[in-house]
Ligand SMILES: CC(C)[C@H](C(=O)O)[C@@H](O)C(=O)O
């Protein structure tokens with residue numbers, strides 16, 4: 001029996017609805033597969049937790065998480081209760097950094113039967129490799145003066161090591177896929193960091209003559225996700241640009257509700273974290289209409305990370321079948337509830 | 353006779369094709385309207401100019417431009433010849449800053465008969481007010497160390513004055529339009545500048561109780577431009593976020609080839625500059641297929657800026673008619689050449 005110890009953090013809003021749904025699917029996967037066990041330990045860390053404890057997680061929170069095989073997270077953030085920059089930096093970004101989850105990967109692709117937001121889209125299948133530890137997300141900087149004279153200075157920090165790491169990951173991935181890497185830059189407008197980014201990209205691409213490369217400024221790239229997503233394979237992007245592109249990727253797929261993500265600790269020292277692209281969506285909480293597919297596809301990425309790719313692939317096929325049958329939530333044109341979609345995925349998984 | 357002295361800078365690539373087209377339209381507008389004269393003085397400043405002179409414009413370039421009523425620019429950039437950050441900072445961004453063109457406005461809307469990249473889009477009509485002088489586009493920062501240890505630090509600088517100015521412009525504009533302002537933020541990830549941005553937004557909105565406000569993180573906002581553009585009226589954004597959003601705005605309209613823009617000097621001390629959203633598009637140069645509508649609609653924004661709104665509105669109606677008739681270039685589904693589209697717009701303008 002192979003056992004995986006997983007820390008689950010449902011978090012805020014619909015995180016509390018879709019994480020239990022995905023856990024049900026993983027438990028069904030145990031039975032289908034045999035010889036596999038997922039042990040979940042749930043942590044209530046969230047904006048509500050903050051209200052009570054004045055912090056997003058206990059002092060020894062990171063220590064507690066350290067020993068798990070993975071962290072399975074729903075969504076964090078409820079600005080009505082806790083300002084976003086506090087809830088996110090104390091929990092999500094804190095975990096990403098502390099556990100050196102330096103790469104964030106997020107696929108986007110067409111599904112048969114899924115009505116896209118694009119008119120007559122060609123089939124596309126792309127994956128964004130996002131630098132996940134530095135760049136524009138930095139606590140370096142501050143403000144000076146008050147009132148009319150106030151100035152805020154925000155530092156973006158790009159290290160050769162961090163940039164190279166993300167790009168190398170992208171090239172290795174492209175090597176197993178479509179053999180093309182697109183670099184998201186903005187070296188025409190952002191004066192220091194982006195020309196540096198371009199230089200590193202050139203250096204990293206050198207040992208990969210068989211991989212096609214191109215670079216797009218982020219404005220044109222964002223637009224091209226809408227006008228010609230089929231031209232992309234692997235896209236490598238900074239922390240902020242990756243964040244923006246992957247939400248657009250989710251939108252062109254059909255809904256942010258189905259987009260998955262993985263925060264990868266590439267040196268194997270610490271647990272990786274799996275969290276979908278969508279947020280806590282306070283406006284649809286409690287209605288049983290949250291799309292569970294993002295969280296469930298995220299579970300598939302966790303299975304792949306464990307090396308359990310057989311069951312991971314079966315799970316993806318179950319998702320494909322359910323989408324094709326149209327047993328889906330309102331955001332992608334269906335009428336099913338969160339739990340109905342989940343049940344149908346479990347049914348398809350059992351059938352496999 | 354009212355005379356406007358306009359400096360035209362066709363620039364690179366298709367800029368040299370669409371600027372002459374738009375000038376032909378403006379000359380036709382003179383005749384239609386009467387009592388109006390546009391005097392154009394052309395400057396060859398471009399990447400090719402750089403090859404010869406080792407600078408994008410002569411030392412006294414800004415001094416020369418200062419006395420014009422407006423600057424009418426095509427597109428700058430040809431990275432095969434001059435690195436983008438040099439060509440853009442020496443010319444485009446230099447002009448924006450030197451002439452205190454602190455606001456950039458860019459509309460995006462549906463047109464009857466224009467096939468959108470979106471499936472069944474509802475009618476939308478939005479305008480992005482972009483802070484155009486500071487923020488993420490800053491030459492403050494640099495690099496340290498070489499090779500594996502190299503680190504690039506990029507400062508984004510947000511002043512209260514600059515931020516407030518853009519937001520006030522957005523509220524004034526919303527007051528004449530749909531009475532709603534959306535703020536593009538990223539205060540959950542970008543630690544100093546974006547919470548500051550949010551604070552200023554709250555302060556600026558206070559005196560406008562009749563204007564509805566909302567804020568979106570840039571990732572969700574970019575996605576919402578694709579999934580629900582009809583919900584937006586005026587969007588206020590930083591330099592970088594505005595850049596990204598307006599390219600997406602162009603894409604959902606149908607093509608970056610039709611999107612117009614204005615760089616506004618709001619204190620009237622210096623000329624404003626009018627340049628479309630699209631770039632120099634080296635790949636389609638010389639084929640007579642560049643869409644002239646972006647440049648021609650940009651001319652309409654220049655007319656509005658001069659206060660010549662009658663003829664500006666007539667020009668927009670001519671554009672609408674031509675799009676509806678389908679006399680358009682390939683990028684938006686037609687077969688017409690740059691010059692055929694231009695001729696048809698002139699014909700419609702004469703008919704008005
Ligand atoms: C060419 C580039 C520097 C410029 C910008 O980013 O401002 C362009 O994309 C624009 O939007 O006018």
Ligand SMILES: CC(C)[C@H](C(=O)O)[C@@H](O)C(=O)O
Pocket residue numbers: 077088092243277540541571
């Ligand atoms: C919540 C926020 C800080 C986060 C990010 O920007 O990284 C989210 O948008 C994401 O993409 O995971």
